[in-house]
Amino acid sequence: MSKPTVVVLGAGGAQASGLIRGLGRSSTELRLICCDRKFRAEAVIDAGNQEVHQLEFDLLADSAKLHEVLSDADLVVNCTGPYYTLGPVILDAAIAAGTNYVDICDDADATELLLQRDVAAKDAGVTALIGMGSAPGTTNVLVRLALDSLPPGEASASITWCVDASDMVGAVVPHFAHSFSTAIAEAGGTPAWEDLHPSRVKFPEPIGEQLVVTLSHPEVITLPRFTRVTEATNQGGLIPEDFTHLGWVISRLPGNENRTAAMHAIFETARVQHADREPVGAGLIVDVRVGSEGIAFLSGGKMSQEDATGTPAAAGALVALQGRVPGPGVVSPEVLHPADFFASLRQVSAGGGGMTAYRTRNGEVLEHVRIRDLLTALTAVR
Incomplete structure (x- = not known):
């Protein structure tokens, strides 16, 4: 039996490196075709014992080469960015092939464009799993797990996160500014600071209390589309909080090029100036409620964002290769059965990044509940 061929686009980037490391931990033998415009001379692709091939080409300038590479693959994982410019282009190429x-798309407006390809994907017999990173990605699956464990009825989902500014590299930088400018669609641009509803949220240690604001994120779009969630919110921020303020200020500059150049310059300067600062890590709270009953998931730890994003993407890739993503069509991670996702996640994870779950009533914690027990209960009735 031949190895499945997985094409990784943007393979020289940070999030892709986490994905590839994750696939390298899997017992599933794979043939990885790692593509990028240029790989750094000193770059080493860490894919464990997987078969790896590197290809350098410009996927936008050489569409014929892209079609050739995709046509020979069982799956393509798109780690290029920013998604609000490249996402639809690559998905169109995958559908054509x-x-x-x-992908790990985390732009709300790009998500809308990708979902518009649903009919084309169905007609081509292609299944596209979008937003399969950390947030979105793991967050969506956690919401699905909570919904499957709560009583029937309309639900709400609140997603709150923070990440360390040291992880702001590459395409993540313009994405952050873009999340401000599209935070409230009817605003027609970056909202006033107070309209972003800034608040302070206490995350599990070692993260502690952090500033978060309303930012555009795909979960707000996809959860009401694919689940019984009728109200979804997203707030996030950077550590230290000065970087959150900077992101908002820069997003108000005219022109995307000005914003991107300014933000890269500021963040790179800050990284140099604070090179001796110990990164705090990242925090996440996913709070799902049906009436007064709820389940909340909380995490805080020092896992880098390239692993926090790349590892669930690797798990999603394995689920896709197993044919366990409902399709064809364009779907988001909340359509996955949580047991399938977490089984694959165990294969590709290096450990760490622990998550704690609680049953709640009217937002107040009732009792600790193990994610394993939630999964076991669902599997028993599957």
């Missing part, structure tokens, strides 16, 4: 697709 008839190749199943996974």
